[in-house]
Amino acid sequence: MKFFETLLAIDRRIIFLLVAIAVTLPLFSKAILHIEVSPTVKAVYDAVESLPPGSKVLASFDYDPASAPELQPMALSFFRHCFSKDLKVIIIGLWPQGPVQANIALEDIFRDPEIKAKNLKYGEDYVNLGYMAGNEIVIQSMGSDIHTTFPVDYSGNRTSELPLMKGIKNFDNIDFVYNLSAGYPGTMEWVQFAVDRFHAILGAGNTAVQAPGMYPYVQTGQLVGVLGGMKGGAEYEIIAKRPARAVSYMFSQGVSHAVVVFFVIIGNLAFFATRGKKKESQEVGKK
Amino acid sequence: MGVFLFLRKDMSKTRHLFFESKSTFFFLIFVLSLFFLFIPFSARAEETPEIEGETLQETEAPPAPPTDIVAKDTPNDAGNSITITWMKSEDDGAGRNNVMGYEILRSTVVDGEYEFIGNTTVGAQQFMDTDTKDKVEYFYKIKAITQVLSSISLPSRPAMSTQQWFNTDRINTLIAVLTISFAIFYFIRRARGGRKLYVRKIAGLEALNDAVGRATEMGKKVFYVPGIMDMNSMMTIAGITILGKVAQLTAEYETKLEVPTSRSMVMVSCRETVKEAYTNAGRPDAYNDDMIYYLTDDQFGFAAAVDGLFVREKPAAIFLQGHFFAESLILAETGNSINAIQIAGTAAVAQLPFFVAACDYTLIGEEFFAASAYLSEDPKLLGSIKGQDVGKFLFLLAILVGVIFATAGIFDLSKFFVTR
Amino acid sequence: MRREVPLIITGVVGITLIMSFFIPHTPFNRLEMLFTHWYQIVAAFAIVLGILNLLRVNLDKAYKRQKDWFFGLVVVASFLLIVIPGFLFSGGRSFQEPGTPFFQIYFYVYVPLMSTMFALLAFFVASASYRAFRARNKEATMLLLAAFFVMLGRVPIGYYLSSWLPENYQLAAVADWIMDFPQTAGQRAIMIGIALGIVSNSLRVILGLERAYIGGE
């Protein structure tokens, strides 16, 4: 009983230490675990897969480096999927650091020989229109005209002079919208404005925290599907048959999870074990 | 209000309420088995869409032209747009089945030169021209194209784009706004007339006094964090209103209050609020601008600094009321580790679980917005709470009636809630 | 005057913006954007107030040799460390391009600080779940069970633990099921409630019944 009581009042720092160990040690292993693909991830994958070559895809990068561990792998596998299917990608960002993250992802993806062989050209196969302040208002304004919303691209070229942007006026000319979001503005705003007001088709990758909040929208069909966190990224890598960073981190993820679950179980065991005793002593006290 | 009590660190207070040990244990088993019983029985069907093998047969004859071209001003917009509809070519999906798409042509003169303005995929019957000048007549022709040949339809009747003054698609939203607003107005008026309204207890708000009182007894500070968003969030504004009440308490109890903010404008507004509260409490001398200070606009920079403040100042009570994001748990766990009484409130749904787990009391969503009215005890404000309950009742009624109708297959009430 | 004018402004602006939702005609269709831009402009001006306050407090601390005065100096120094290159040596508007001094400080100082602070959540989540997820009563049990299943269902461990079960009883399916149905239902109730709370609170603000943010006479 004494043991359990100590356990209940355990110093948080011991928990911290165990978590750190659980996360770090598996990084040295090369094990790959089985990953189940959830229907919401498959839905996003299928939506991209069903687009004919040459379709225009808008990717909005609404996150900052702090959330990059979760969202960057999704950005990479999404770009790979799009480029290997010859889709045209238009990048924007509602967060100032978003387009920077997109450029980092593009740099990574172009190192892949398969993609490199395609010899993709800026302006024809992909464009980065950069960041625009204004949150959901930007989305709304894109609904009437993308060119006036983004007069110039990330490096200052006139948007109207980019070949890819020639036939694109608003969401009517965009076949699929993909949003990587770590908060506000993010998927909720894309649903409220791009989908509800302009009937865009929207898929999203979210941090694992936000993803549950998006389930109601998936259920209602406002959102095609959603990738939740690093696991969602790993699932996408699996379904696309290109396991990469997210998959390799899954072992750490699993072990650290197990540690938390273990703590929850121990906490409850200790709780039930000490509870009867406390009750007794209380009754004794009453006498 | 036992719901919140299980979260209190001081377990002795909760024990009497829910501590029937066996029943809880059996309940756990019961729910566990329910979870397994309710799991879906049938496998999720793998949907593999069948792709029909398309046979493109090239024929010498051009496709049948599209017919019945109708051009109309796009409704409910700010002009500059005309919507064109047509009946598809007889060779689209039928007949020779060789149509590959349509091109949309436009002119300002019926027999003038038509310019190409856009194209659609095969099977389409609608196109929105979003590049028109208002009050100018346009004529449209639709061209059906195959791989090599094409045929042009007859021109449409003239159409003109205009701006509308009312968006008829949003009439249901207008009704909803008006109904709920009317209910709120009505009860505010009625409350003005002096009728007493019942409002149920909200545990977190009942504890407000205790929290400030405890800080006073211990001779420690009270910290109030109004979220990390600016005045462009209603949650910040609601948080500042609650700050007014807390400041009044700290003024009365002569307890030290500190308000770190993450936005400059919030700092400005909080200063006004706290100053006013101290004046109302008859202690304007105890107020000082330095009680409210700006740290940084950055989410985690702010969290790092506030964490430091928490562990160094060891406040006895911490209020986290406003619009929070991921830093919610960083703040709440650090507050918890220094054994402060913590009362949180937010409508950021994703952060609620962390506040519930790490704080003593949490105002959940609507409770948070009702808090200012509840605390003021001003009948007018309480009336507005009654008004929003009427809104809730109407929604519940709609769900109930709608579900009954839908189940019986009589009528689809959800149509009324379609928003555009 | 000091109180009435701002309250009238609030009311008029609020009602105008509600109306603009229903009126597609110009200028109403542009009001939402215009007012949001105004907010951004005011916020950009207002940040000066915050910065001045921050610098004053920290310089004061250093000047008066209060406790931790040295760290007050660090705040001011690191502020200047990024502001001076940002305004003067990073090519004006392209200050965020990779390679500028501003970007270097951003990348090697700001990003690691931000990411690490965020990563601390991993530890806090663990300690919070250890404390909070105990079957103390029925509500806490619900919380515990939902968290337990979702946590396990989302990682490979859950798969290994339950792979012997029929597919629809495996932990991943259970987690999906919880997320799809009870979770969605609870979330929906909270969302509808929040919407009503916001309508009521906004109306109180527009009507001038709630005016703490404005201050007194």
Add this chain to the structure above:
Amino acid sequence: MSTTLGVWIAAFLTLGIMSFLYKDNPIYKFCEAVFVGVSAGYWFVVESINVFLPRVWDNLAIAVNVLQEQGKIDWFHWSYLLGGILGVLMLLRLVPKIGWISRWPLGVIVGTTAGLWLVNYLVSNAMVQVRHTIIPLYVAGDLNATIGSIIIVVGTFCGLIYFFFSKEHKGAFGGAARIGIWFIMITFGASFGYTVMSRMSLLIARMDFLVGTWLGLIK
């Protein structure tokens, strides 16, 4: 081990922040001070160059340009001048005697927020969610869908009842409110469980930086 100076600085700051987990200490205080200073400066620069310049300066430049070249008054772009004036009024706070004028821009902003939030939340949160809760309870031949529908309708219904303020939670009403809070608790639990993973990912990436990028222990 990394040979880049930046990586060493980043590693020092990473460890400094992590040391807070053990206890407050001078290294954490230092990192915290750097963080506050650098981030305040970062946002100051970003707001100035990314918001002030394009929103005020550029728009007024367009307005003046139109006036000069076409002799027309471009109301839309000139209206940004008003935004600039509101901003200046905000700064009057620095002059104690007329500081109260800063309440005007505050009034404009609060009015904007109240108006926009009222409609947007009513539409996207309430109407859309109510609409999707109006579903048939019984789905022929599909037991799962039937159970799912019932759970969604009952959960939403009871959850909303919990939020009733003006009626005492007693009797059948109280029972429904009780079921409602169970659903809300499940929602919280599930969201929390989902989050654990998210937070672990962040730590994994940070640890990967420390042992991989900095120390070079992972090949």
